[in-house]
Structure formats: structure tokens, C-alpha cells
Amino acid sequence: MEPTPQRAPRWVLILLVLAVAAVVAVLKMPPWSFLTRGDLTSCGEVSRDRTGEVPRDGTACLLAAQTNGTSAELKVTDYTTEGDPIFTYYRVTPDHSGMEVFVDSRDGYGKKGWAHLDCPQARAVPDVRTCQDA
Template sequence: MRGRSRLLIGAGVVLAVVVGAFVLTPGGALARSLFVLREQRTSCGEVEHGAQGGGIPADARDCLDAAWESGAELTVMTPTTEGDPTFTYYRVGGGGLEIFRDTTGDTYGSGTWSRSVCPGDDLKGALERC
């Protein structure tokens, strides 16, 4: 019994270290890992804006709304004021929206990954909640 307790405690310590490494690692390692390991979905395209504030074009919104339950994703590149690229990945499927932001190319920004999960009945409703 004593050996089993030590094994369980040891496994718990290892798990805590691994989880802590993901959560405390600079650069949004957990969000980046979730993005890299994501299930591939139908593409609604890649949008590259020449200036800030471009948003999601109407045809891409229509694509994401049409795939709200079945799943799709969209990549949007928006430059910073200085011209550095930042990427936002919109993913729908199963009745929700997942947004990944990659600012690692932003020289003067946070340089991290982030992830948001937004509930809603459609893309518009989910974006309003995020």
C-alpha cells in the first residue's frame, strides 16, 4: 500500500509540473499547442488585410455561418501599425466559435498566442459575446 501511495504522489507531481510548464510558459504555449493539435476543418479561406481593422469579409462570414454545425475555419492576417503581421484564426463547429490569436510576429506587442471560446447561435451572436 505504501508503494502505491508514493507512486500516486509521484505521478501527481509530474502531472503538476507538466501542466505548470504549459500554463506558465511565456508566449501562450497552451493556446499554441491547442491550435497546432486542432482537428482540421474545411477552409473558408485566408484573408490578408493591407491595413488595420479589416475584419471578416461578408463572403467569409457566410462561409462560417453555413458551417456553424459541421465545422470550418478562416485565417485573417492583419498588420500592426508598424506593419508586423498578426494572425487570427476563426473556427466554428458544433454550435460555437473558437478564436486563436497569434501575435508572435508583432515586434512591439505581447508576442503571444491566445484562445477564446465564444458560445452563440450563429457567428454574429458568438462574436458579440467575445
């Protein structure tokens, strides 16, 4: 007669499910530096046009903040071919040269989650491929 396999106690399975849920939740959360950012003037929320350009009013707001030594943030929404949103937050502050960029990708076929980038030379909305991980 073969011995019956031992099943894990129910509490072990519950802990495993909770641990997986916690990891998933953390991966979807914004970085702490995004959540704790100071008060920023909003430059609005815009979508890129068909050429891939950000409307001038949003970029003008960021450039003015850089020039005046104030803080501002612009939220830009892009969509993947499948229609998944990618939200990019461009941020300027007086204590940071260039721009900080936070990307919240909800791309179902690509990289999901948050990225925090530093664009020290940026004087306009940068191409995030030219930035480095912060």
C-alpha cells in the same frame, strides 16, 4: 591578495542558454489545442479591408458551417501600424457553441505570442475583445 572569483562551469552556462531557448520556443509555439484540431473545412485566408471588416465570403463560409453543423476555419491577417502581422484563426465545430479563436501575434511593440479565446455567443466573426480566454 584577493581571491579570484570562481567562474561557473561551462556546462552550467550551456544548460542556462538551452533553458532560455526552450522557454522562448515554447512561447512562440501554438497551443496544443490548435495543433491537435481535427480536420476543418478551410474558409480561406483573408486580410481585413480598410474599414476593419472581414470580406463576406469568409464570414459566409463560417456561418454556413455553423448552420449546417460542420467544422470550418477562417484565417484573417491584420497588420499593426508598424507592419507586424497578427494572424487570427476563427473556428467553428459542431461540438462547440459559438466560435473558438486563436490569435498569433507577431507584434514587435505589443503582446507577442498565442492566445486561445472562446466566443460562445458568436454567430459571425467576433471582435476578440468580446471573447474570454479559453
